[in-house]
Amino acid sequence: MTTLLDVRDLRVTYRAPGGDVPAVRGVDLTVEAGGTLGLAGESGSGKSTVALALLRLLPGTAHTTGEILLEGEDVLTMRWGRLRAVRWVGAAVVFQGALHALNPVRRVGDQIAEPMLIHRTVAPGRVRDRVAELLERVGLPASRAGDHPHRLSGGQRQRVMIAMALACEPRLIIADEATTALDVMIQAQVLELLGGLTSEQGIGMIMISHDLSVLAAHCDRLAVMYAGRVVEQGPATEVVRDPAHPYASALSSAFPRIGDPASRLAPRGLPGEPPDPAAPPPGCVFRPRCVSAQDVCAAVDPPLYPVAPDSDGRSPRHAACVHVGPVRPGPERKELP
Template sequence: MSLLEVDDLTVTYRTGGGDVPAVRGVSFALEAGQKLGLAGESGCGKSTMALALLRLLPKTARLTGEIRFDGEDILTMSWGRLRAVRWAGASIVFQGAMHSLNAVQRIGAQIAEPIRLHSKATEAEIRRKTGELLEHVGLPARRADAYPHELSGGQRQRVMIAMALACDPKLIVADEPTTALDVMIQAQILTLIESLVAEQDISLLMISHDLSVLADTCDRLAVMYAGRIVEEGPAAAVFGAARHPYGQALAAAFPRIGDPASRRRPQGLAGDPPDPAELPTGCAFHPRCPARLDHCDRVDPALWPTADDDRRAACVHVLPDEGLSLLTKEPA
C-alpha cells in the first residue's frame, strides 16, 4: 500500500458565475520515502491540489474522489482525526513564507506550537527541540527569539521547513518553496530539503512551475495542465524526453548550458492556459499544441502507458493504433 493514494480527485469551486473545475479526475500514488514533483504553469491546479491533500481549501470548494493517507481517506475523516494527521502525519511548506508566518509572533513560538499541540513534551523539551530544529535547517538556536521581518527570505523559508519537520511527519508537501528566492538561496533550500528528506526517510510532494528544479530533486515527475495530469514518469526521462507536447514545451523553455543557440533563441509556448471556467472541447491543450491532429478538438485521452518505458501520457500520439481508431471513430 502506498503512503499517499489519490484516486479520481476533482475539485470544483462554486462561484457567482457558476462552477469552476480546478482539478479534474487526478490520480497518482506516492510511496514511502519517494519524491514526486508536480509541474505546470500558473493556474493549472497545482496549489489547489496541494491544499486539497490536507483539506485546507475554502468552503466554496467541492471535492470528490479519494485521498488515502496511510490507508485512511482524508475526505471522510472527522475533524478531530484530521487535526491529528495535520503536522504529525503530513505537513505543508507554503508558498511565500512572509505571508505564512505570523508577523507579530517570534519564530520560536511558531515552531513550538505544533509540537505543543501534537505531543506531551514539557516546555523545556519543546524549547530544546525548537532550537534543534533551527540548527537542523542551518539557523542558530538563538534566532528563535527573532520576528519574521528580522530574517531574510531564505531564513524565513528555513523556518517554514523547520515547522514542517516539527512533529516528525511521514509526508511533506512543498508548494513552490523557492519561488521568491534568488538563484543561490534557491539552490541552498533545495539541497536542504533533499538532504532532510533523505536523512529522515520522508516522502516529498514538491510543487513547482520549474521543471528543471523538480528533475534535479525528485524521483518521479507529474505534469499538470488545465487541472489534469497529462504526463507522469521518472523525473529525468520526463524532463529529458517528454512524450506529451506540453511537457516537451516546458522542457524546451529552459536554455541548455553551453549551447549558445538555445540561449539566443529560447523556445516558448504560444498562447495562454485556458480559463478553467471555459475549457475547450476535446484535449484542453489542443489550441496551443504544435502537434495537434484534426480530431484533437473532440478526443480527450486519459493517461496511457507509453510503449517503451515506465511512464504515462494523455495524448493521442502515445495511443496504440487500435486505441486511437476507437477514440476517433464517428458515432453510428
C-alpha cells in the first residue's frame, strides 16, 4: 500500500507568559492510501493539536519540530506558496463544530465553490455543477446550495463541511471530532458516508474522537494519546478489545457494553485528571492515575514497546508501558477496577 502521510517525532510547544508548554511530545503516525487511522484520547491529550499541525494551521505561539511527510513532501519545510497549494488539494480538514467553521453570511454553495476557484481544480463554467454533485454525494439536494448555514440542521451543516473537504479531491482527509455535536442517528449517517468515501476513492483518513467505540467501528488502526504522546497503537479492534496500556484499558472500560448488565449498572471510569503539560510528573506521565504503577514507573518514561512480538521482534501493536517491555517488573499487569 502507498503511504500518504508519515509523521516522525512530531513535537509542538506553545509559548506562554509563564513558560513553554509542550502539547505534543514525539508523535509518530502513518496513514496508508485507502486506510483510516483513529486518534483517541481525553480532552487535552493533544489530538486536535496534531490535526492542526499536519497542515500548519496552529497559531503563531506554537513551535513545531519533526517531520510531516505528505506524499513524500515535508509540510513543515514547505514554502508558503507550496503549502497553500497543498491545502484542500493534498489534504483537507473537516473541523469540529460546522456552525462555527462555516461563514454565517455566505451561502453554503459559495463556500463549497471557493476552494475550487482558488485552486482552479474545476473550470469556472463547471463550478455550479460540481457544487451540486458534491451536495448530492453527501446526501443533500442541490437546491440547498443557496441556503445560509443557519437554515440547515447540524447534520446538514456537517455534510456541507464534508463536501467542502472533498471539493478539490484531496488524497487525505482529517476529520477532527466531526460528529461530536450530532445525535446518534445523524452521527451514524455521517460516519458511514466518510467510510464509504474512503473505500470508494482510495483516500486516507484520520478520524479524531474521544469515543473509542466509534473509532473501533470505522477505523483500520487506532492510536491512543495521553499527555501529548501516543501510548498505544495497533489494529483498532484489537486495541479496544484487548488493550495493553492501562490508559487504553480505562478508556475502553468507560463505555458500557450492550448486553452486559455489569458494565451498564456499574460503568468504569478513570479517576484523577490529566497532568499539567507544563509540569508533567517524572517517569511515566500516566503513573499518578495507574493502578498498576510500580517504583520503576517513576524513573522510566517508556517508549512504545511491541506487544507480543513474534520471533523477529515485530508486532502490529505497540504500547508505552514497562509492563509490556522487554523486562517486565513485578507481577503480571492487573486490570483496572
